[in-house]
Amino acid sequence: MTAMEHINQIARDMRAYLSEASSKSEKKFIGVMHPIVPQEVLFAACLHPVRLFPFPGEQTNMAHAHLHVYTSSIFRAIWDQVLKGQFSFLDGVVLPESCETVTYFSRGWRYHRKNDFVATMAGVRFNKTKNALIFFRDDLENLKKELEEFTGREIFEEALTYAIDVYNRNRELLGNICNLMKQERPPLTGVDLFNIFMVSHVMDKEENNRLLEKLLSELLDLPAGERPKARLLVSGPCLVDGRIYETIQAAGATAVCADTNMGLRSLAGQSESDNDPLLALARSYANLPCPFSISAEHRLSYLLDLVQEYAVDGVIFAIERACEAEIMDFPYLERELRKKGVPVGFVETEYMCDMAPVQTRIEGFIESVMK
Amino acid sequence: MSENKPKRLESAKAVSAALRQYYEDIWAGHPLAWSVVSSNPLNDICRMLGIRVAYPENYACVCAAQHFSEKYCTIAEANNYKPELCSYIRNNFGYLLAQDNDHPLGGIPKPDLLMVVSNACLNYLKWFDALRLFFDKPYVVLNTPHRMFDYEVPDYYIRYVAREIEECIGQLEKISGNKVTDQKLKETAHLSREQGKYWRELLDLNKAVPAPMNLSDLANLIFVPSSLSGTQHGVDLLKLATAEIKERIKKREGAIQDERHRLVMFNIPPWYRLGFVNYFAQRGCVFPFGDYNRYLWYTQDFEDTDPIEYFAKKGLSFGLDGGCGSTIAETLYGCIGDRLARDIKEFKIDGAVVAINKSCKIMSTGALDVANLIHERFHLPVVLIDVDQADERTYAEGQVQQRLEAFFEMLENK
Ligand code: SF4
Ligand code: SF4
Numbered sequence: 084m085t086a087m088e089h090i091n092q093i094a095r096d097m098r099a100y101l102s103e104a105s106s107k108s109e110k111k112f113i114g115v116m117h118p119i120v121p122q123e124v125l126f127a128a129c130l131h132p133v134r135l136f137p138f139p140g141e142q143t144n145m146a147h148a149h150l151h152v153y154t155s156s157i158f159r160a161i162w163d164q165v166l167k168g169q170f171s172f173l174d175g176v177v178l179p180e181s182c183e184t185v186t187y188f189s190r191g192w193r194y195h196r197k198n199d200f201v202a203t204m205a206g207v208r209f210n211k212t213k214n215a216l217i218f219f220r221d222d223l224e225n226l227k228k229e230l231e232e233f234t235g236r237e238i239f240e241e242a243l244t245y246a247i248d249v250y251n252r253n254r255e256l257l258g259n260i261c262n263l264m265k266q267e268r269p270p271l272t273g274v275d276l277f278n279i280f281m282v283s284h285v286m287d288k289e290e291n292n293r294l295l296e297k298l299l300s301e302l303l304d305l306p307a308g309e310r311p312k313a314r315l316l317v318s319g320p321c322l323v324d325g326r327i328y329e330t331i332q333a334a335g336a337t338a339v340c341a342d343t344n345m346g347l348r349s350l351a352g353q354s355e356s357d358n359d360p361l362l363a364l365a366r367s368y369a370n371l372p373c374p375f376s377i378s379a380e381h382r383l384s385y386l387l388d389l390v391q392e393y394a395v396d397g398v399i400f401a402i403e404r405a406c407e408a409e410i411m412d413f414p415y416l417e418r419e420l421r422k423k424g425v426p427v428g429f430v431e432t433e434y435m436c437d438m439a440p441v442q443t444r445i446e447g448f449i450e451s452v453m454k
Numbered sequence: 455m456s457e458n459k460p461k462r463l464e465s466a467k468a469v470s471a472a473l474r475q476y477y478e479d480i481w482a483g484h485p486l487a488w489s490v491v492s493s494n495p496l497n498d499i500c501r502m503l504g505i506r507v508a509y510p511e512n513y514a515c516v517c518a519a520q521h522f523s524e525k526y527c528t529i530a531e532a533n534n535y536k537p538e539l540c541s542y543i544r545n546n547f548g549y550l551l552a553q554d555n556d557h558p559l560g561g562i563p564k565p566d567l568l569m570v571v572s573n574a575c576l577n578y579l580k581w582f583d584a585l586r587l588f589f590d591k592p593y594v595v596l597n598t599p600h601r602m603f604d605y606e607v608p609d610y611y612i613r614y615v616a617r618e619i620e621e622c623i624g625q626l627e628k629i630s631g632n633k634v635t636d637q638k639l640k641e642t643a644h645l646s647r648e649q650g651k652y653w654r655e656l657l658d659l660n661k662a663v664p665a666p667m668n669l670s671d672l673a674n675l676i677f678v679p680s681s682l683s684g685t686q687h688g689v690d691l692l693k694l695a696t697a698e699i700k701e702r703i704k705k706r707e708g709a710i711q712d713e714r715h716r717l718v719m720f721n722i723p724p725w726y727r728l729g730f731v732n733y734f735a736q737r738g739c740v741f742p743f744g745d746y747n748r749y750l751w752y753t754q755d756f757e758d759t760d761p762i763e764y765f766a767k768k769g770l771s772f773g774l775d776g777g778c779g780s781t782i783a784e785t786l787y788g789c790i791g792d793r794l795a796r797d798i799k800e801f802k803i804d805g806a807v808v809a810i811n812k813s814c815k816i817m818s819t820g821a822l823d824v825a826n827l828i829h830e831r832f833h834l835p836v837v838l839i840d841v842d843q844a845d846e847r848t849y850a851e852g853q854v855q856q857r858l859e860a861f862f863e864m865l866e867n868k
Contacts, residue, residue, distance in 0.1 A: 154818075187815060209595045218611075222599075411581060
């Protein structure tokens, strides 16, 4: 089986993969919401961090008793699946100060699931002052202590440094794969890229590094792919629905890069070495291009860089209906991108939403870009 | 149904006059900051520097009360501000993008700087960031991390916010060309603390039967701690209100004539239905407190000998009692414990109105669990209604009334 086939196989049924992986592993599995949590600290604590997202294709119903309909459908679906026991392989979660729903329901999680390990983490938003970095570092120290209490073992500095190396390597490999998408004829589809990222979010990082190395060497031998009719940048929060990428692909275009919580934003934490590994982590994670962490202005320059680097023909924003930080940035980003001559499309998404209107909009946008 | 007209507080007239004066004064000179109301130490600091402060959030309430929000929200939506955004934000951008000059209270002047604290909702930062880009003006941000754990706020939180306040003071001094003196800092912190004491006393006085104040009185009075914080005038107004309330209690005078039920309200009231509370009053129902006023501003008393530390704690104290650095939503889960039980008992609450507010996730997260708990643990009638605090278009009058009628029946049959 090629590396890509292996990845696609896992991506087809992530829950089955995780259940099996956890039963074989000696490590405890911990769900982590959003890319802003430095998973290195968990890895150093001999835990297996897994990015939290809902498994596809389920009806959300039980969660409605606790989370009202104006909260994020993504997080409601996660909570629903937790209540239904579909995350039974998890021993706890880390819920950072991030979007409204996740931040404010962290206490709700504790209230309902008294036996779960629930850690929270504060955010350093907007002002990245020296004080802020020290605070962030202190907060990571706090997280470290909580993890030590939970696991009953100390997290040594060497373990942290090793974890940083493993995660840096993972980001480097994923970054190399993303670079291949800059080619005129990318060797992968947007759907493949999405699956590669999703699998990296659940797999043990060292194992994932080996798989990505294999993938990269196989990709070098592959003939160039087709020239896409249009090259798109997809931007949005927790875009966990592969159907968006499939729709783009089916319309003859390729999502060559994804500025999403599941995509490129997860790569922004490359840590420089430092005598103080927690400070190194604080420094790199403080600047993640997530809307709840930085100004729309900085997101704009980040997006414009991506537009250039990936030579995209248009940006399509695919935004969860309740994701206020994202929709708050949208009017500015749309206006400014258009001013710079970058075509912009918008689709509103929800967990397992009806794809018909989304498909119509995506197809319409691709057509307009191709003209 | 009895007439049961609420009796207006005499001190409310002084508060209304202060509000009118406030909106006049903000036109009187520069620099003017636009800011957020929540437990925001930067507002106190601005006053020391001669920077006037206007609150688009407060102004959105005024717009809603005068039925302008529909117009503004529609304009904002036509300009890409999606309907899912908080209606205060849509109201604000609609106001800015409106082509005419027909605005409640004559509008609010354009800002010279934008100033924000992150302790209430996360939208604050994004909203004011968007305003900064809209106006291209300086942006002063005080990040006050949300405390999401049960234990006392650690020292490093206070240290961090105190240092950030010092940075903000430096920025504000530059903008205003004035200096914050140690003496002024001390005085302002003290006045801010004094106001808190009167505010908490006022809230506690409402445990009396009959309740001397209704939710609308509290909503009116909240203008003082939220907008006149750190001023002698604010302290005087709350002192005046406290004296009047004590008088009412002495005379056993209630906010409504025939008090038969005492209710608690969760969430922000729909500002465009000022008759909302009267509708309850007609059924003999009074609201001695709501989470909006009891659990938000000035819930705790902090030592003010080190004013910067006082302001740091104030910035971190939006919500919970027994420690600073929390959010309202934490309060909903936080209050689920002893706090709510104690308040229900001490305020002699016999029913609850729980609103789910489309705009405000922070106020609505936990609301369903609170409703369940009140019903199951305290065996009290509860009604759930859908409101939006400022977007009138979402208010389904018929549906709300239907639910309330059923609720009144439950109350009577209890
Ligand atoms: S999509 Fe947005 S609102 Fe939903 S969980 Fe992700 S960041 Fe939060
Ligand atoms: S979301 Fe809530 S706290 Fe935030 S501005 Fe709107 S009403 Fe206020």
